[in-house]
Amino acid sequence: MMEISEDSLFQSVKEIIRQSREKVFRIANSTLLLTYWQIGKLIVEDEQQGKERAEYGKYTLKNLSQKLTLEFGKGFDESNLRNMRSFYQTFPICDALRHELSWTHYRLLFKIDNIQKINYYIDEAIQNNWSSRDIKRQINSLAYERVLKHKKSSNESIHSVLKDPYIFEFLGLIPTVPSKRKRIKTNHRSGQNSFRTGSR
Secondary structure (H helix, E strand, O other): HHHHHHHHHHHHOOOOOHHHHHHHHHHHHHHHHHHHHHHHHHHHHOOOOOOOOOHHHHHHHHHHHHHHHHHOOOOOOOHHHHEEEEEEEEHHOOHHHOOOOOOOHHHOOOOOHHHHHHHHHHHHHHEEEOOOHHHHHHHOOOHHHHHHHHHHHHHHHHHHHHHHHHHHHHOOOOOOOOHHHHHOEEEOOOOOOOOOOOOO
């Protein structure tokens, strides 16, 4: 009985710790995404204030990176600041961010130059609980392009089926042609029937 009780207690405590860690991770991840989005927004807005892009990228981001690194340590190198800028430019609406995805997910996504493709990978990653490695593998294997190709071939197959005259006949879209015996030929000159209906 003692072993059963101890094991039950252990499982209960373990579950509490697991849930708490997941909660902390979700909060930390959401905060990280919001922080990087806001930094990206500030960089873009500062860049748009009449500054030359080349000069800005060469000096301002480098100086900002050095100051932030001295103040906060790793995570604010020039390359990551550029990523934050791209993050904001690709996802300019903060409320549209999906917090189920991590910063590593988003770093892969904003390198894609097609918004439909981005949305496809976002939906699939969330629905299938893809890790960053999973989504990278799917992008490299051209999963989106393969889905489009499959949809196109399916549509072509449907169109070829619908071209079948039997389908139109079944749907009542082809008018029924009267039989020859029921057709009455008319004399083009007189406008009268070309056969006699009977003697008087």
